[in-house]
Amino acid sequence: MRYGALRVLHPTDLSVRAGEFLTILGPSGSGKTTILKIVGGFVSPTEGRLLLDGQDISRMPVTQRPFNTVFQDYALFPHMTAEQNVGYGLMIRGRGRDEIKRRVAEVLSIVGLADRARSLPKNLSGGQKQRVALARAIICEPRVILLDEPLSALDAELRRQMQTFLKDLQRRIRTTFLFVTHDQEEAITMSDRVVVMNHGRIEQVGAPRELYYRPATEFVAGFFGDNNIIEGRAVAGGEVETPIGRLDLQGDLQPGQQVRLAIRPEHLLLGGGQSRQAAEMTFSAQVFDVDFVGALTHLRLRVGDGQTLKLKVPTPQLHDDIRPGCDVSVHWSRENMRALRPTS
Numbered sequence: 508m509r510y511g512a513l514r515v516l517h518p519t520d521l522s523v524r525a526g527e528f529l530t531i532l533g534p535s536g537s538g539k540t541t542i543l544k545i546v547g548g549f550v551s552p553t554e555g556r557l558l559l560d561g562q563d564i565s566r567m568p569v570t571q572r573p574f575n576t577v578f579q580d581y582a583l584f585p586h587m588t589a590e591q592n593v594g595y596g597l598m599i600r601g602r603g604r605d606e607i608k609r610r611v612a613e614v615l616s617i618v619g620l621a622d623r624a625r626s627l628p629k630n631l632s633g634g635q636k637q638r639v640a641l642a643r644a645i646i647c648e649p650r651v652i653l654l655d656e657p658l659s660a661l662d663a664e665l666r667r668q669m670q671t672f673l674k675d676l677q678r679r680i681r682t683t684f685l686f687v688t689h690d691q692e693e694a695i696t697m698s699d700r701v702v703v704m705n706h707g708r709i710e711q712v713g714a715p716r717e718l719y720y721r722p723a724t725e726f727v728a729g730f731f732g733d734n735n736i737i738e739g740r741a742v743a744g745g746e747v748e749t750p751i752g753r754l755d756l757q758g759d760l761q762p763g764q765q766v767r768l769a770i771r772p773e774h775l776l777l778g779g780g781q782s783r784q785a786a787e788m789t790f791s792a793q794v795f796d797v798d799f800v801g802a803l804t805h806l807r808l809r810v811g812d813g814q815t816l817k818l819k820v821p822t823p824q825l826h827d828d829i830r831p832g833c834d835v836s837v838h839w840s841r842e843n844m845r846a847l848r849p850t851s
Contacts, residue, residue, distance in 0.1 A: 509553045518555065529700050530694045532701050532703050539702075576655065583643075588625045589628075593614055594610070633665060637669060652682055652683070658690075701715055721845055724847055728845070733819075734771055756846050772816075774840070795832070801822070
């Protein structure tokens with residue numbers, strides 16, 4: 508996909524499963540909104556095809572596509588009440604007054620706004636406006652609902668409430684949701700699968716847990732935050748030497764080849780009976796920072812060659828003598844270390 512001479516989306520093959528909550532995640536400029544616009548019909552692809560049930564709909568007008576879109580700014584008619592906004596789609600389709608009234612009441616009940624049916628948008632909270640926009644999107648029973656960062660304007664607590672509401676709503680009505688966001692927490696919390704975008708390319712597609720614990724590329728490991736990225740060097744026999752131990756990657760590696768690996772902070776365990784039983788590798792490190800954040804305490808460690816690592820410990824399990832400058836023993840398991848492909 509190009510805008511003039513600028514390529515904003517590289518050749519992409521992406522399938523959306525019926526009834527799933529699929530999130531397209533990435534930073535600004537990664538191409539995620541371009542995909543949504545192509546699906547919605549707001550822009551025409553400069554190459555390739557968009558298929559629905561095997562039919563090419565790339566040139567189908569927006570009004571003929573069985574999709575509805577929920578925008579970031581709600582796009583409600585300010586002079587219409589909530590029920591009028593919700594019923595507008597049925598009205599322009601020529602549905603009868605009784606049918607519109609019945610369906611609007613049903614949908615407003617689904618989104619928990621039956622008591623605000625006659626309120627104007629100016630008298631609704633941000634979350635209520637968002638639910639009116641959702642009700643307007645689902646009332647015509649589209650095949651797919653497209654959501655373009657719909658929660659970004661909400662405050663933190665309301666945003667968390669709407670995340671739960673959206674996922675529960677999607678499960679209840681069983682409509683396919685195609686959701687765009689730059690927020691990793693939203694993607695992990697709400698999605699069946701996540702598409703991670705970077706510079707117009709798909710870096711990885713998978714379930715949230717897979718992306719979180721099994722990142723395929725350096726970008727995915729970094730974008731999901733807190734991964735410890737460790738430099739390694741291949742040695743004879745296909746093994747990789749790292750600052751925290753030697754690892755057999757069972758790959759086609761040449762001696763001397765540089766390799767980057769990832770391990771999450773929660774997979775590094777401070778020394779102790781239970782952690783030693785659950786792990787197979789051990790290394791020594793020095794604590795240089797202790798950061799209390801409530802239920803967890805974050806430690807930053809320094810390994811002999813200068814490598815720094817992050818470690819998360821449940822606060823009640825942390826001994827009082829763990830403080831900056833002390834030496835600790837850390838245990839880990841090979842199965843939690845991931846070799847990363849270079850970012851596309």
